[in-house]
Amino acid sequence: MLALSGLSAHYGAVEVLRGLSLEVRAGEAVALLGRNGAGKSTLAQALFNLGPRIGGGVRVMGQDVAGWPTHRIARLGMALVPQGRGLFPSLTVAENLRLATLRSPRGAWTLERVFAVFPRLAERRAASSSALSGGERQLLAIGRALLTQPRLLVLDEPSEGLAPLAAEEIILGHVARLAAEGLTVLLAEQNLPLALRLCPRAVVLAGRGIVFDGASEALRADHSLVREHLGV
Ligand SMILES: Nc1ncnc2c1ncn2[C@@H]1O[C@H](COP(=O)(O)OP(=O)(O)OP(=O)(O)O)[C@@H](O)[C@H]1O
Numbered sequence: 001m002l003a004l005s006g007l008s009a010h011y012g013a014v015e016v017l018r019g020l021s022l023e024v025r026a027g028e029a030v031a032l033l034g035r036n037g038a039g040k041s042t043l044a045q046a047l048f049n050l051g052p053r054i055g056g057g058v059r060v061m062g063q064d065v066a067g068w069p070t071h072r073i074a075r076l077g078m079a080l081v082p083q084g085r086g087l088f089p090s091l092t093v094a095e096n097l098r099l100a101t102l103r104s105p106r107g108a109w110t111l112e113r114v115f116a117v118f119p120r121l122a123e124r125r126a127a128s129s130s131a132l133s134g135g136e137r138q139l140l141a142i143g144r145a146l147l148t149q150p151r152l153l154v155l156d157e158p159s160e161g162l163a164p165l166a167a168e169e170i171i172l173g174h175v176a177r178l179a180a181e182g183l184t185v186l187l188a189e190q191n192l193p194l195a196l197r198l199c200p201r202a203v204v205l206a207g208r209g210i211v212f213d214g215a216s217e218a219l220r221a222d223h224s225l226v227r228e229h230l231g232v
Contacts, residue, residue: 001026001152001184002047002078006056009039009046016042016052018208026151029185031195031216034205035231040188041083043205044156048073048080061151075105079150083157083188085141089130093121093140096129100147107149114143118174135166142174152184159191167191171198192230196220204229 002024009017016039024030034040045051047058048070058065061076074080087096097111115122118139124132129140138158145153155175159167171187171194179185179198189195196202196216204212204219206229212219219226 001061002186003059004057005059007043007046007058008055009042009052010055011042011052015208017046017205020056020209022203022210022213024152024184024186026184027182028201029179029187029199031199031202032186032188032205033190033192033195033202033219033230035229036190038205038229039208040205041156044080044082044154044186044188047078047154050080071103074148074150077149077151079145079148079153081138081141081145081153081155081158083160085137087129087137087140087144090128092126092128093132093136094125096140097121097143097147100144104148109146109149111147114146117177118143133166134162135170138162138166138170139174142170142178146178150183152186153178154186154188156188157190158187159189159194167194171195192226 004020004022007017007020008015032040032043042052046054049068050070060073060078063076065073097114101111120136121139121143124136129137132140158170175185176198187195187199200216202212202216202219203210211229212225
């Protein structure tokens with residue numbers, strides 16, 4: 001679904017990622033870990049040609065997407081749940097979702113299915129998205145991404161700013177269920193325990209590249225790597 005080879009990412013003259021290679025296969029759930037500023041968001045955005053200037057190879061669903069505009073990359077079946085959620089605060093829950101359906105291909109995800117899978121959003125459908133709790137906002141951002149009919153969902157720090165219970169419900173409840181149903185997931189997270197419980201595979205970013213790519217179990221057991229690069 002995703003194949004990066006020798007990926008680099010720059011903001012102006014500042015190089016954030018260098019020589020990064022990574023493959024994600026259909027049906028995998030992969031945790032993307034790293035300290036603050038390690039480049040998780042930069043990588044998530046680079047996949048969509050958003051934000052940083054990128055170099056190297058990016059293949060999505062087998063296609064070389066170098067230089068493609070974001071909407072065209074997304075249409076291959078990859079959706080981003082951005083850090084900070086990116087919702088329209090003046091619109092209601094239902095309006096935010098309807099907006100996503102207008103711009104997306106039709107498919108298995110409909111407004112009704114999003115409301116069925118996230119009953120909390122159905123209850124709050126007429127509420128302004130600015131009036132939602134952090135957890136509800138995160139659900140709305142995920143629901144909106146699903147309406148673009150993704151096969152690969154990239155989540156950028158979905159637990160950020162959430163109370164521990166809300167973060168657990170989102171990641172181990174909702175995202176885990178989507179992954180179990182076959183959605184491929186790339187989860188950028190600071191919350192190591194949650195990310196490792198969801199994802200059987202972990203990738204750790206540090207020093208502009210990947211310092212670990214393997215089984216989450218192996219990462220959990222590697223205390224010195226965790227201490228050095230994840231600061232736990
Ligand atoms: N728009 C930008 N312009 C310039 N530098 C940026 C920009 N966005 C991020 N950076 C820098 O790129 C580096 C990587 O940031 P990034 O946000 O990708 O890290 P992260 O691992 O997602 O961290 P966090 O968990 O804090 O979001 C940091 O040094 C950051 O200051």
